[in-house]
Amino acid sequence: MTDNHLGEFLRARRAALRPQDVGMAGHGVRRVTGLRREEVAVLAGMNVDYYSRLEQGRERHPSAQVLDALGRALQLDPDAYAHLHQLAGTAPSHQFTHTTDRVTPALRQLMDGYPGAPAFVVNRTLDILATNALADALYSPFDQADNLARMTFLDPVGRQFYTRWSRTAQATVGHLRQAAGLDPDNPRLRELVRALTEHSMDFTRLWTTHAVRGKTQDAKHFLHPEVGALTLVYQAFDVRDAPGQQLVIYQAEPGSSSAQALRLLGSIHATSNQPSV
Missing domain, CATH: 3.30.450.180 (Beta-Lactamase)
Known part of the structure; x- marks a missing residue:
């Protein structure tokens, strides 16, 4: 496990989508599995350099609005959408409360x-x-x-x-x-x-x-x-x-x-x- 949890998640979800899954045409031989970074950036309406920094872990504090756009672009289901926000630290703080293993x-x-x-x-x-x-x-x-x-x-x-x-x-x-x-x-x-x-x-x-x-x-x-x-x-x-x-x-x-x-x-x-x- 590395400390770039958000970047790893974005890369994995990007790799799980094909161009046809998001209404894009796939032309020529693709060197990567799934969508390209540029394609995700277009779908999310953001600069490709900014998206690349998110995947690489050089940008670790995206806004909730950016995460919402990425969630839509990557077609995340509710569990994965909530997970995305949690990785970026935008989920409500009470969701991060540490638990006890003692059963009453x-x-x-x-x-x-x-x-x-x-x-x-x-x-x-x-x-x-x-x-x-x-x-x-x-x-x-x-x-x-x-x-x-x-x-x-x-x-x-x-x-x-x-x-x-x-x-x-x-x-x-x-x-x-x-x-x-x-x-x-x-x-x-x-x-x-x-x-x-x-x-x-x-x-x-x-x-x-x-x-x-x-x-x-x-x-x-x-x-x-x-x-x-x-x-x-x-x-x-x-x-x-x-x-x-x-x-x-x-x-x-x-x-x-x-x-x-x-x-x-x-x-x-x-x-x-x-x-x-």
Whole structure:
């Protein structure tokens, strides 16, 4: 990780667009992947020299208006648009509040109040901070359920457990990129990215795309060795008194085979955890 986070992001997003994506004609042999700097400058209505200084890290304090223009030119989605502003330091300061990894007793009690739904708390770097019993059962195939990114890329179980692994991998990296925009100097994030980069070529490839994605809601597809296929929908909720923490709750469609499998999974682990007489 370098300290030119804004420039790296702009270069990666520029490389992800083709001239035809933005209504431009692509003539001749192109020496660069994606759009040229000149083309981005034209689309954003700014001087190409100024845009070049942004990418090179020689200009680090663009105005919110400049960032808005770049967001439109690069066709950024809402998550990536917010990330752009965060990298440049124009996001509201309260969004940069450092979080704590302590999960309050009240939140733990709330999670335990959902015995039929896996529930857990993660921080910005996707460390699992707390789980309820069904979440423990769901992630039991892993050697250690400690960090969603490590589990996805470095645990051999991950590629079988996540039946749509490529999609899960992309989303996981997108979450970490968002974390890098919110808190780029976080030592835990640096440590995690270093480990993942050293041991996973797939992570390294995805990390260089600078794609950003926040965790809100989505469907996840699992293959659990004890109960088979599971399709669960999750909702993620920000923990207001601990900025950076999110409560994630999985649910199955009522009456579905996944709902039956989830009940069976809970029953299996409840029985196995009963003290012997």
